[in-house]
Amino acid sequence: SAVISQKPSRDICQRGTSLTIQCQVDSQVTMMFWYRQQPGQSLTLIATANQGSEATYESGFVIDKFPISRPNLTFSTLTVSNMSPEDSSIYLCSVEKRGSDTQYFGPGTRLTVL
């Protein structure tokens, strides 16, 4: 398994601003993933972050809105840009080690946009 932390745990932001969410894992991992969980909904994958390369975005998500960094094997950030109330969600990161076939999730960041 892996121990994953996210910062901030929650935030309330104003429309039009941006928020950067950090994800830190206690060991080196191959892949890191970012998910969105809208209120009362299941999880939707935003993008996959591989160290040293551009993130791969899922349909409906674009880099200008959700820029992602992955500077090393234990850390990644997701920025939610030019926020609107529709961005109010829980954002979760997950990690997978090479060959493990299992993703482990962080505690999530609860974002409210006013």
Next chain:
Amino acid sequence: AQSVTQLDSHVSVSEGTPVLLRCNYSSSYSPSLFWYVQHPNKGLQLLLKYTSAATLVKGINGFEAEFKKSETSFHLTKPSAHMSDAAEYFCVVSESRGYSTLTFGKGTMLLVSP
């Protein structure tokens, strides 16, 4: 393409009675299947996973699931519910692209009454 159907959005049981959370999946390949649990205001915790070994999989906290290929099902059970089991449960199917690609069901909220 892969998909997951959780047949019940809510399941209510009394403490000490059995739990059954139903899940059907669709996958083009031999899938890996998971159950995750999300307690209120928490991240996702892995309960158990199936990866083509034994069809009856034992997980944490007394939960188990049985993979039935002929029925394309992966139902989660527990013989005796505890109040602390009250949470949302997600059935997840995974296909590998070199890393796992998860598709989540919509979730089942388990309510446990005294």
